[in-house]
Amino acid sequence: MLRFTLVRAGHAAVVLLGVTVVVFALVHLVPGDPVRVALGTRFTQESYDALRAASGLDQPLLTQYLQYVGNALTGDLGVSFRTGQPVTSILLERLPATISLAAAALVVSLLIAFPLGIYAATHHGRASDTVVRVASQAGVSVPDFWLGILFILVFSVTLGWLPPSGYVPLTEDPLEWARRVAMPALAVGLVSGAIITRFVRSAVLESLGSDHARTARAKGLRARVVLLRHVVRNAMVPVVTVIGVQAATLLGGIIVVEVVFGWPGLGRLTYDAVAARDYPVLQGSVLLVAALFLLISFLVDVLYGKIDPRISVR
């Protein structure tokens, strides 16, 4: 297990280094001069040159890159062009909001996906299966931000139950946090739940028809035991992969939904950084999301082994 962890960590480090190259290159290849955006429309050549030098943008690209990676290793991701604050602290400030929304949305999606997916698979071909399939297809097709706006109109404006937007940290006031996370988590969770439902359904369906499930039934095990112990567990490997990808996607930024609900998360930060050509923040947030993605896929790999001991550690 230790060797497995080390090898995986090594892989992750290489991938992360690759990410820095790609991100750095992409960001600097995007047309548009960050200094001009920062200065607005009226400025003199002197003020332009001064800001350019202060931001280090007058250095050759390679120098800029090596400096960036060197500093990143010590946790220093540079300073935002826009605000002048350290990128690392900006990211850490935004992380709790994103993680708490992603976690809430994931809970919503799992609460939808497992019951519905398993139910549809065990009622394969019947009307209820069709209803779930159509509903999940609709859920996959509906944009989450549109659902968000709909929720605001229903729950805030018409019913007056929930505040339309804003964020309160979970640690500060859990109840208020729940009131504010409910609508965005539901909007995102419904869509992501629809995606997972489809995977759960097909994985369970496949597992139901497999030999070991038939054997278990033939042994006279109760249907419930067959389903939970033998069918669902075997169906979990592909499902966990999808859940992992969904979780990573949620962490990576629920950009538009964060905008709709005024949620101060990573997605909105990235969005603003692109608009302002704030290279350091953009690089930092992409790097952080990549790192989270790698972390989750590592966890998924570990989970594989737990779910299915046949998957050995190479």
Place this chain on the structure above:
Amino acid sequence: MALLAACSPGEGVDLDESEGEGTEQTASGETLVAAIAGEPDQLDPHRTSSYFSFQVLENVFDTLVEPDENLEMQPALAESWEVSEDQLTWTFDLREGVEWHDGTPFTAEDVVFSYTRIIDEELANAWRFASVTEVTAPDESTVVIEVSAPTPNLLPSIGGFKGMAIVQEENVESGDITTAPVGTGPFSLADYSAGDSIDLTANPDWWGGAPQVSGVTFRFVPEPTTAVAEITSGDVHWTDNVPPQQVEQLEGDDAVVLGAAASNDYWYLAANQGREPFDDVRVRQALSYAIDRDAIAQVTQYGNATVNQLAIPETSAWHTEYDTYSHDVDQAASLLEEAGVDGLEIDMLVTSEYPETVTAAQAIASQLEPLGVTVTPREVDFATWLDEQGQGNYDVLMLSWLGNIDPDDFYYAQHHSTGSFNFQGYANTEVDALLDEARTETDEDARRDLYAAAARQIADDASYIYLYNPDVVQLWVPELEDYEARGDGAIRFRDVSITG
């Protein structure tokens, strides 16, 4: 919509539960909650160019003088001022007893520091001090500004907006000003929660009198539908993030107050005079005749605008009558024919950052089609847009100018042959002479005539093809009293109160 979703008492507002009852008459105890459309990039008034920053900073900082609701300059940190006979020395007498939010006294040295900082560090607004040669403080409450030539627009230059605010040296040197600015204004910064909101607390010692509300919370609500929902559900008192297509419906809604003011901003088209055939004035005039300004204002602003063939709106004291370019397609066609232009193809630069430009380009394309002119909108992000403009890589572009007060703001940088924003490449010696002269003309009537002449010539030459002045549209709850939407877009909460 909105079934009288009036504020339930104390709903959604965090009160500073300091001393329960017995609060002084300074504050009604309620905190005003305002929803703005985005987050300030930073709170250093000299370095930011973001409107979101200025919405907040308007309430935190002071300038020496400041515009009243008619955009005329009134005393602020300076109580009075006088100009020497030769117009080259301005002496300002400062208000006494003013304190910074941290309790230290405000002095003339602070003014010298602030202006010197803008000039020496070549900050974005250094150009406003173009004629200033020296700023000194002969004593604690006097500031003297020396100029190299008569500068009739010095007051709007130093007080037109909070980008020229007086800042505190200690706050600047420590670097705290970007997130925790210390000002002299009606509210002080209490808390900044990144990505979410900024809290201000009333300054009971403000020289203009203590504000009526106990504080202001600026929340960042980028989605306009959400912002309006915040108002109708009573969670927010004020917003300027109003979807233009909802204005008409909101006007008829008794549960909200819709405030509109004609703004001094203007939208324009500019043709690249460094490229053929746009170097021919007849081609540019043809465009000006061919477009339908009313239709453009309708699609971009849903009619919340006043069409104008010059930059300055009717509400300004500097307005000039001008209506040469009636919507006249025949006239446009004959001008194009005269210029020998046929089958013109226009590369129109637009940006998604200002969706108005994208919408307008489509309208303009269809308006020019009958003339055999093909307009191809090219949509880029704003950073690219600025680059393309700088390199002259476009035929026609559309953009707006914001926050203009003095006619020098409206015309010099844009149309003087040496102007820093004259990217369209306009050069007319007559206009140059008029603009130069008007810059230093101290007789107000004479100055007005000079600008009127320059403005007419600029429009005759179609250096810019002016379109309209958009309205400033804001929405607030009826409980918010004594608030007024201002044409310069300054958001002032110092005199407002919340009832009920």
